[in-house]
Amino acid sequence: MVEKKILVVEDSPVVLKVLHHLLSQNPIFTPVLCASYKEAEDKLKTSRDAFFAAIVDLNLPDAENGEIVDLVLSTKIPCVVLTANFDDKLRLSLLNKGVLDYITKDSRYSFNHVIKVIERLNRNQGIKVLVAEDSSTSRLFIRILLEQYRFNVIEAENGQEALAKLEEDSEIRMLITDHNMPLVSGYDLVRMLRFNSRFQDLVIIGLSAEGDNALSAKFIKAGANDFLKKPFYHEEFHCRVVHSLEAQEMLETIRDLANVDPLTKLKNRRYLFDKGEQLLRHNPSGVVLAILNLDHFKSVNDTYGHIVGDSLLEVIGREIQNAFQNMLVCRFGGDEFCIIAKLDGQNLINRLNAFLKFLHQKEFTEAKISLTCSAGICCQPMNSLEELIRKADSNLQEAKRLGRDRMVTDL
Numbered sequence: 089m090v091e092k093k094i095l096v097v098e099d100s101p102v103v104l105k106v107l108h109h110l111l112s113q114n115p116i117f118t119p120v121l122c123a124s125y126k127e128a129e130d131k132l133k134t135s136r137d138a139f140f141a142a143i144v145d146l147n148l149p150d151a152e153n154g155e156i157v158d159l160v161l162s163t164k165i166p167c168v169v170l171t172a173n174f175d176d177k178l179r180l181s182l183l184n185k186g187v188l189d190y191i192t193k194d195s196r197y198s199f200n201h202v203i204k205v206i207e208r209l210n211r212n213q214g215i216k217v218l219v220a221e222d223s224s225t226s227r228l229f230i231r232i233l234l235e236q237y238r239f240n241v242i243e244a245e246n247g248q249e250a251l252a253k254l255e256e257d258s259e260i261r262m263l264i265t266d267h268n269m270p271l272v273s274g275y276d277l278v279r280m281l282r283f284n285s286r287f288q289d290l291v292i293i294g295l296s297a298e299g300d301n302a303l304s305a306k307f308i309k310a311g312a313n314d315f316l317k318k319p320f321y322h323e324e325f326h327c328r329v330v331h332s333l334e335a336q337e338m339l340e341t342i343r344d345l346a347n348v349d350p351l352t353k354l355k356n357r358r359y360l361f362d363k364g365e366q367l368l369r370h371n372p373s374g375v376v377l378a379i380l381n382l383d384h385f386k387s388v389n390d391t392y393g394h395i396v397g398d399s400l401l402e403v404i405g406r407e408i409q410n411a412f413q414n415m416l417v418c419r420f421g422g423d424e425f426c427i428i429a430k431l432d433g434q435n436l437i438n439r440l441n442a443f444l445k446f447l448h449q450k451e452f453t454e455a456k457i458s459l460t461c462s463a464g465i466c467c468q469p470m471n472s473l474e475e476l477i478r479k480a481d482s483n484l485q486e487a488k489r490l491g492r493d494r495m496v497t498d499l
């Protein structure tokens with residue numbers, strides 16, 4: 089974990105204490121506290137590593153007129169102002185200088201707001217944003233705004249180049265696109281992207297020149313998350329970028345929660361049906377599936393109780409995931425797990441054999457519980473996921489009938 093130093097310049101000991109406390113809650117941040125301009129100047133001169141961001145007060149005992157902002161910005165450190173003064177003119181002049189945000193100390197939520205801005209900066213570092221815009225001046229302007237917020241920026245000069253960059257780089261999370269571009273317009277680009285399921289999670293913000301009133305609705309109907317009319321004010325730009333990104337992140341968190349089993353943290357049955365069908369649709373002949381069921385698990389619960397039973401399921405889930413890396417491993421339900429992969433059947437059989445042997449030899453949890461497992465495998469080409477599961481399940485029943493701690497396959 090790379091530690092990130094946050095410079096905090098504030099003459100009130102109480103505010104310093106609160107910010108120190110809030111920043112320290114995130115282990116990645118190391119607050120460096122200064123009570124005056126002079127102290128901050130010394131820290132900036134002598135510090136060996138760069139500061140990740142700065143939180144500053146405007147009125148310091150030795151610099152009462154916001155001089156600290158110029159000092160911090162001259163070192164290219166992202167700067168957030170936390171102040172008791174609310175002055176709209178001052179706020180505008182600070183934002184124009186390049187301050188990220190201007191937050192007034194009017195409630196205890198102000199402090200949480202500052203921390204949120206710093207945490208957002210930290211998350212932005214890993215986020216790739218593609219800017220599609222034919223005017224090099226506008227492209228540079230948007231790049232500067234995004235880089236202030238520490239986004240990782242990539243550029244495209246027209247819609248076609250943007251499409252090619254998105255196709256080749258699956259890490260691009262956001263597209264900011266102008267409409268009037270040669271080859272492929274911004275609107276057509278959005279339509280093409282939203283027709284492709286690969287780009288469903290891409291956050292898209294459309295841009296257009298003033299006077300084109302119908303375009304905002306067209307962009308949004310085509311699937312853009314938001315829209316901005318040029319010229320825009322950079323505070324609005326940042327708010328819209330961050331809001332769209334956070335809405336998408338929340339959607340993804342909810343979707344992840346819906347696809348994950350809370351006990352083992354493995355993917356769940358719902359995810360298996362979703363992804364398994366997709367896997368089969370591409371090429372049904374190479375897909376193999378195994379169902380694993382723990383033997384006599386009821387007696388574990390009866391003997392040691394459900395809490396121990398739960399931790400055993402967690403441990404076994406981890407072991408299965410380790411043993412079958414690069415395959416889709418799910419908790420199918422209860423004490424049953426499922427593995428699906430595009431793989432040579434014999435390869436899966438060999439790995440399952442090794443896993444059953446490993447289980448047989450080990451003891452698990454503090455209670456040193458011995459456990460075995462039975463498995464049914466289907467390696468034959470099937471037309472649907474349901475058929476694959478039915479065949480594997482019937483082989484699993486056969487493995488149980490033959491005495492457990494074994495596998496039955498159709499190879």
Ligand SMILES: Nc1nc2c(ncn2[C@@H]2O[C@H](COP(=O)(O)OP(=O)(O)OP(=O)(O)O)[C@@H](O)[C@H]2O)c(=O)[nH]1
Nearest residue numbers: 381382383384385386387389394395397398422423
């Ligand atoms: N602790 C715990 N137990 C669970 C959970 N889900 C299912 N079980 C238990 O797993 C046991 C499964 O038992 P059975 O299906 O009867 O089979 P078994 O005892 O494993 O025996 P065989 O499968 O026939 O070898 C039941 O006692 C369930 O209560 C869970 O999330 N936590």
